[in-house]
């Protein structure tokens with residue numbers, strides 16, 4: 001019996017010596033130390049060992065079992081160390097190698113212009129108000145004082161989402177300008193709303209859509225920044241002061257501006273603001289078409305009907321509004337000749353900003 005135990009030990013140790021990787025150790029443990037291993041059988045069959053030998057056999061078997069466990073632990077540690085050595089050798093990191101350059105992202109040119117506009121108006125106490133891009137005909141036109149067949153509606157050929165005929169209600173469309181947000185904002189800035197009491201002093205940025213023939217000068221989508229100030233005693237000189245100051249903060253402190261009479265259904269009186277051409281300083285160049293002036297925005301005093309539609313009594317309140325196109329401003333600044341570049345996602349264009 002003792003001989004047999006000796007054999008068991010030898011077989012197990014030989015097998016262990018042949019193992020080359022840590023993966024083999026678990027299987028070895030099952031085979032040589034597990035419940036149905038040869039050494040465990042010795043313990044199970046103790047009953048058939050003559051009484052006088054049992055003590056000796058039991059002790060020897062125990063020693064072998066412990067020796068096998070110890071050999072396993074030792075082997076495990078040795079393999080582990082070998083693995084560490086191998087990794088240290090093979091996985092050396094050369095910290096002197098130059099790293100991979102991480103390409104820096106950039107902001108879309110329109111976003112850059114938008115952020116400058118936000119900064120200037122934020123400094124003047126204007127808050128950003130975001131309004132929806134999908135609007136009803138009522139908000140996009142009617143409440144802004146466009147009568148049903150007003151010619152300006154043709155000017156703004158629209159993308160209709162739903163004609164409204166089946167529901168017998170308002171058509172739904174993609175907003176053609178940011179102006180409908182004026183009504184939504186005025187209805188939210190009320191004396192009863194402790195978060196947003198009047199006066200209203202906001203800018204409304206966002207994407208607008210028009211069903212237009214795409215060309216170098218017109219796109220079906222573009223951003224606008226609308227502005228609205230409503231309160232007591234807001235006058236046209238507040239409008240002029242605010243917008244001239246905007247022009248100086250945005251384009252340069254010596255930049256002159258001028259206002260020309262214009263027409264919009266939602267403002268009365270209405271104007272367009274030009275700034276002195278920042279490329280030629282007013283001397284005349286191809287960008288300002290030799291006039292010395294660049295048209296930058298439309299503006300005016302909020303029409304009494306629009307104030308009422310927004311929930312403000314035109315007898316007690318007045319306001320001014322304006323609207324500008326960040327793509328146009330960006331085009332003038334960087335001498336970009338084709339508006340289609342903006343939303344075509346061509347990296348060659350975007351990487352230049």
Ligand code: DAH
Nearest residue numbers: 177179298299300321322323
């Ligand atoms: N909504 C006009 C447009 O889409 C721009 C505009 C002009 C907005 C005058 C205004 C304004 O608020 O007062 O062309």
